[in-house]
Amino acid sequence: MLHQFANPTRFLRLAAAVQPWMAGATAVLLGLGLYFALFASPGDYQQGETVRIMYVHVPSAWMALFCYTSLAAAAASSLIWRHPLADVAAKATAPVGACFTFLALATGSLWGKPMWGTWWVWDARLTSVLILFFLYLGYMALNNAFDDPGRGSRASAILALVGFVNVPIIKFSVDWWNTLHQPASVVKMDGPAIHPSMLTPLLLMALGFTTYYIWVLLLRIRGEVTANKVRNLRLRQVHERPPEGSEATG
């Protein structure tokens, strides 16, 4: 069954059908999420209104990790099975993940200033997320660094796989090392330690960010597949063209 969706033509048809649903779901979920985040949820007893930054900060950070996990999985299947669609999916995920990581860092900084008294600290959580951002940038740079796209995608896929070691480090950094950053309060063994009035906007925004990711991912996969077709056509045209003039033989 997975093999059927791995056919690029069939996948593109499926993507075109799913895309408008993802766009609609993103609009509804983010609309509702923003309403709850900005109007219908209370301030925090300790952090006051700044807790509202959580509704964009935490989903961004979750998506940063989720996108990197998808990137590493796509890179692994591209290396192992050499499937062109896996390679395209990895390439399409990287800029979305980089944007979410940037947003997690920037909104975290805006939350840190009023609550911790500083924009930035070089502790394990913040530093490991900054490294994640550089891993995304490195992946994209390496992917485009070669004239032969095949070599670029293989080299960058290896970087993506090696960099995956950073994902569990980010997740557990707040437990392993001393930090200003608060530990997990939603994804915990003994259930979420957060009131439903705050959990609702958080989950709505997280779901909205997920459908946004799928929407943009499908768009970019379509773009990458089309760009690959353009490259192949160009190559064929070059090969089909008869040699012009005598200098072509020299």
Added chain:
Amino acid sequence: MIMNSMQDFLHMGGYGNFIWPAYILVTVVLGGLLITSRRFVRAAQAELDSLDRPHRQSAPEAGDEA
């Protein structure tokens, strides 16, 4: 009255200077990524169309109808 509550809303208990930039940044970055992604698809499609048309016209002459 409405003006007051609107001002309170924008003030965000004194933290408006941190909360609003966070929301504006998210909107700008995610909106920007969506727009550039759509432009990327459209540009690639336009390029493919411009390459594809002369190629298809010349295909019968090249004799590769099989």
